[in-house]
Amino acid sequence: EFCSSLAGIMLLEVFLVLGTLLIYFLFSKKEEETLPFKDGWWGRGQKPVTKEDSSIRPFKVETTEEELSDLFRRLDQARFTEPLESSCFHYGINLEHLRKVVSYWKNQFNWKKQVEVLNKYPQFKTKIQGIDIHFVHVKPPRLPEGQAAKPLLMVHGWPGSFYEFYKIIPLLTDPASHGLSDEHIFEVICPSIPGYGFSEAPHKKDFNSVSAASVFYELMLRLGFNEFYTQGGDWGWLICTNLAQIAPNHVKGLHLNMVSVSKLGLTHLLSVLLGRYFPGLFGFQDEDVRRMFPFLKKGLYRILSESGYAHIQATKPDTVGCGLNDSPVGLAAYILEKFSSWTDMEFQNLEDGGLERKFSLDDLLTNIMIYWVSGCIVSSMRFYKENLQKGIGTQKHEK
Amino acid sequence: QAILCLPRSFEYSQKNAVLVPVAALGVGGMLLYWLRSGRKIKTIDMGDGWWGSGERSLKGKEDASIRPFKIETSDKEIEDLHRRLDQFRFTPHVEGAAFHYGFNSSYLRKVVAYWRNQFDWRKQVEVLNKYPHFHTTIEGIDIHFIHVKPPYVPHGRAVQPLLMVHGWPGSFYEFYKIIPLLTEPAKHGLNEGDMVFEVICPSIPGYGFSEAPHQKEFDSIATARIFHKLMNRLGFKKYYLQGGDWGSRITTNMAQMLPQSVKGLHLNLVFIARQSLGRLICTMLGAYVPWLVGFSREDARRFYPFIQKNVYDVLRESGYLHIQATKPDTAGCGLNDSPVGLAAYILEKFSTWTDKSFLHRDDGGLESKYSLDELLTNVMIYWVTSSIVSSMRYYKENFSKDPHLNAHNRVGVYVPTGIAAFPQEIVHVPRVWAKDVYKNIVTYSYMPRGGHFAAFEEPKLLAQDIMQFVQKVEQL
Numbered sequence: 001e002f003c004s005s006l007a008g009i010m011l012l013e014v015f016l017v018l019g020t021l022l023i024y025f026l027f028s029k030k031e032e033e034t035l036p037f038k039d040g041w042w043g044r045g046q047k048p049v050t051k052e053d054s055s056i057r058p059f060k061v062e063t064t065e066e067e068l069s070d071l072f073r074r075l076d077q078a079r080f081t082e083p084l085e086s087s088c089f090h091y092g093i094n095l096e097h098l099r100k101v102v103s104y105w106k107n108q109f110n111w112k113k114q115v116e117v118l119n120k121y122p123q124f125k126t127k128i129q130g131i132d133i134h135f136v137h138v139k140p141p142r143l144p145e146g147q148a149a150k151p152l153l154m155v156h157g158w159p160g161s162f163y164e165f166y167k168i169i170p171l172l173t174d175p176a177s178h179g180l181s182d183e184h185i186f187e188v189i190c191p192s193i194p195g196y197g198f199s200e201a202p203h204k205k206d207f208n209s210v211s212a213a214s215v216f217y218e219l220m221l222r223l224g225f226n227e228f229y230t231q232g233g234d235w236g237w238l239i240c241t242n243l244a245q246i247a248p249n250h251v252k253g254l255h256l257n258m259v260s261v262s263k264l265g266l267t268h269l270l271s272v273l274l275g276r277y278f279p280g281l282f283g284f285q286d287e288d289v290r291r292m293f294p295f296l297k298k299g300l301y302r303i304l305s306e307s308g309y310a311h312i313q314a315t316k317p318d319t320v321g322c323g324l325n326d327s328p329v330g331l332a333a334y335i336l337e338k339f340s341s342w343t344d345m346e347f348q349n350l351e352d353g354g355l356e357r358k359f360s361l362d363d364l365l366t367n368i369m370i371y372w373v374s375g376c377i378v379s380s381m382r383f384y385k386e387n388l389q390k391g392i393g394t395q396k397h398e399k
Numbered sequence: 400q401a402i403l404c405l406p407r408s409f410e411y412s413q414k415n416a417v418l419v420p421v422a423a424l425g426v427g428g429m430l431l432y433w434l435r436s437g438r439k440i441k442t443i444d445m446g447d448g449w450w451g452s453g454e455r456s457l458k459g460k461e462d463a464s465i466r467p468f469k470i471e472t473s474d475k476e477i478e479d480l481h482r483r484l485d486q487f488r489f490t491p492h493v494e495g496a497a498f499h500y501g502f503n504s505s506y507l508r509k510v511v512a513y514w515r516n517q518f519d520w521r522k523q524v525e526v527l528n529k530y531p532h533f534h535t536t537i538e539g540i541d542i543h544f545i546h547v548k549p550p551y552v553p554h555g556r557a558v559q560p561l562l563m564v565h566g567w568p569g570s571f572y573e574f575y576k577i578i579p580l581l582t583e584p585a586k587h588g589l590n591e592g593d594m595v596f597e598v599i600c601p602s603i604p605g606y607g608f609s610e611a612p613h614q615k616e617f618d619s620i621a622t623a624r625i626f627h628k629l630m631n632r633l634g635f636k637k638y639y640l641q642g643g644d645w646g647s648r649i650t651t652n653m654a655q656m657l658p659q660s661v662k663g664l665h666l667n668l669v670f671i672a673r674q675s676l677g678r679l680i681c682t683m684l685g686a687y688v689p690w691l692v693g694f695s696r697e698d699a700r701r702f703y704p705f706i707q708k709n710v711y712d713v714l715r716e717s718g719y720l721h722i723q724a725t726k727p728d729t730a731g732c733g734l735n736d737s738p739v740g741l742a743a744y745i746l747e748k749f750s751t752w753t754d755k756s757f758l759h760r761d762d763g764g765l766e767s768k769y770s771l772d773e774l775l776t777n778v779m780i781y782w783v784t785s786s787i788v789s790s791m792r793y794y795k796e797n798f799s800k801d802p803h804l805n806a807h808n809r810v811g812v813y814v815p816t817g818i819a820a821f822p823q824e825i826v827h828v829p830r831v832w833a834k835d836v837y838k839n840i841v842t843y844s845y846m847p848r849g850g851h852f853a854a855f856e857e858p859k860l861l862a863q864d865i866m867q868f869v870q871k872v873e874q875l
Binding site: 044070073074077078079080081082083084085086087091092093094095098202203204205304305306307308309311312313314315316317318319320321322323324325326327329330331333334337375377378379382385 | 452483487490493494496500501502503504507613614615714715719721722723726727728730731732733734735736737739740741743744788792795
């Protein structure tokens with residue numbers, strides 16, 4: 001009798017424990033953590049009480065004679081410095097080669113023609129959170145029966161612009177005409193990050209990547225897209241990642257051509273020290289090893305020698321951008337140097353920085369002209385400060 | 400038994416006979432070595448160099464003449480400047496930016512308006528020409544310097560030759576207020592032992608009116624050597640040195656190169672050497688028990704909080720250093736083409752490095768310590784000589800081979816040294832740390848006020864400290 005009651009109590013206890021465990025598991029299923037949407041007001045002064053104008057207005061890039069003659073005047077009066085003997089691109093852009101670029105810019109580059117090239121895709125502006133957002137919106141010219149276009153948001157970085165996508169857009173919207181499979185056809189939207197190109201610059205502090213992601217999220221919703229893909233490199237990488245963190249239910253897929261590590265822990269340190277010898281242990285592929293090691297040379301020194309611009313832009317953007325908004329030659333030097341060393345590190349050893357090996361001068365100068373005619377270099381640099389000033393790895397979204 | 404004793408006693412005395420002289424030799428040798436090495440001071444090799452364009456011409460000696468020089472300007476130069484000031488494209492700053500994003504563009508507009516309408520470059524050129532300027536060719540490049548002799552020397556007093564070296568983004572002009580205090584102290588109410596100086600202020604090659612080197616690797620060692628040759632050419636065998644910023648580095652190298660020519664070295668900035676584990680521990684302990692690690696109370700006050708002052712502040716202020724040490728030609732290009740860009744870049748330093756709290760002010764506190772005329776004259780020196788790019792290259796040449804600038808910290812400095820520690824200097828170096836490199840510190844003064852541009856901002860304080868230092872050295 002005693003035994004059976006004891007057994008009964010024990011059984012009851014077991015059931016109770018099992019019961020609580022079951023309930024616990026059912027209710028504690030961890031919710032996917034999302035990043036909160038960052039609302040803001042970036043316009044001048046106070047946010048008005050009236051509702052914001054949410055119309056989408058067509059936009060065309062324009063130029064004037066005055067703009068052109070002002071540019072030419074500045075190019076004519078440019079004061080050059082002699083480079084050191086045989087310095088190639090080791091001291092930054094080669095100032096002798098810059099002269100050749102400026103000469104092309106003055107005598108052969110045709111801005112009016114390039115403006116027509118820019119206008120070949122439909123562009124629009126719409127006001128979001130107090131500032132005008134510029135974007136390109138390209139729909140596929142033809143869709144096979146029963147197929148829907150996949151919306152794709154592509155975000156640029158620094159010192160690039162929406163123009164970087166002009167060569168890839170036709171391959172995505174009209175793959176068949178370019179010898180690619182038409183299994184996936186895209187409708188492409190390329191906005192300009194606020195403070196870049198034809199998007200208005202924020203007038204308030206703290207406009208960072210999460211703010212940009214929130215603005216682009218609103219844009220996609222305003223355009224009627226409930227689900228979309230995102231693609232990004234450079235700052236575009238971070239903005240698209242943030243967008244996926246804010247609205248994971250709307251972002252079907254995230255494609256990145258640049259990834260950055262912000263949380264460096266013991267495993268990372270070990271993988272750097274030992275990864276060359278035990279790649280499998282740390283999940284490295286052969287190609288990973290080939291690209292990453294020797295780490296000091298390819299990793300640390302390279303980062304140090306190339307990140308001066310990021311350091312000064314993250315601390316004193318208004319100072320460093322000031323002269324670049326006044327001297328088109330200075331602006332070109334600053335931007336072109338990146339198109340040289342970030343395309344191929346070995347280009348530093350060439351007298352012409354290998355610039356024309358991968359790009360045409362027309363393309364390079366068109367990108368620079370977007371910064372020049374919009375006067376956006378300073379605001380484009382502020383983005384570094386707004387994102388990096390509190391340190392790397394400390395932001396909520398990085399966790 | 401006696402026979403057995405014999406070998407033993409023989410051995411014993413033999414041992415003595417051998418051991419004692421050996422021991423004596425050993426001790427004597429060690430003594431000799433210690434004495435000699437104690438006296439033998441390590442120096443830096445002087446070496447040689449050629450910085451002109453193309454190949455060095457082997458025939459014929461270099462022209463060693465010293466040619467008088469006067470700064471000139473022209474209508475064309477002034478009109479070109481005015482045209483560029485008029486066409487400046489201004490970017491509005493974000494609301495509430497003050498100087499936190501760099502130079503405040505609203506205040507910059509005011510500066511540009513003054514520069515365009517009230518600043519008189521011709522008048523400033525006359526101011527610059529009030530001291531005698533010269534040029535002389537050394538190692539293939541033209542070295543510019545001013546040489547000011549005291550107008551009146553009291554009977555029987557020795558005139559001390561003093562070489563003062565500027566830094567970036569300064570120039571020889573920074574010394575214009577302190578020179579009269581050093582050449583005519585009595586006239587300005589300074590009577591520190593009736594000390595009188597003959598002052599020489601060169602421009603570092605690549606800065607101002609000194610020709611820029613055409614070859615790579617022109618660093619502070621090369622500069623030190625050239626300045627020694629300059630003093631030699633002027634007829635000086637022994638002289639005093641004074642420097643801040645790059646000037647501190649250069650004069651330190653000079654003292655390490657030819658200590659026998661350097662009577663004394665006075666610095667208003669000490670370059671901090673690489674951190675070691677011991678240092679790190681001292682730093683951590685020093686926050687709680689400063690006396691234990693050799694910090695004075697004033698040291699502690701200026702040095703802590705450590706992370707804020709020595710890590711965050713330094714990171715915030717060193718962006719320029721990072722980009723100039725890696726891509727000087729890119730960084731300087733636009734600044735040589737836009738005078739407003741150049742002014743913003745340079746004047747930002749005159750704001751933050753004079754007083755860190757100026758970051759919070761909309762006008763950067765510039766006019767609370769300097770006049771716009773003075774500030775713009777310094778900027779004009781960079782503008783009319785187109786020297787901004789070459790001035791920036793100096794960072795790459797010095798930092799890329801030796802990022803911690805510590806190869807010569809191991810050599811040490813043995814000449815009598817005086818350090819003036821200004822409270823608003825970018826980084827404070829306690830005396831106990833400075834002693835690691837400067838083995839012979841004669842004076843170390845906590846200055847009551849002032850920042851990085853000591854000679855420009857507090858000429859009287861600096862002059863007094865220099866005189867106090869020199870007096871002590873002369874009495875040694």
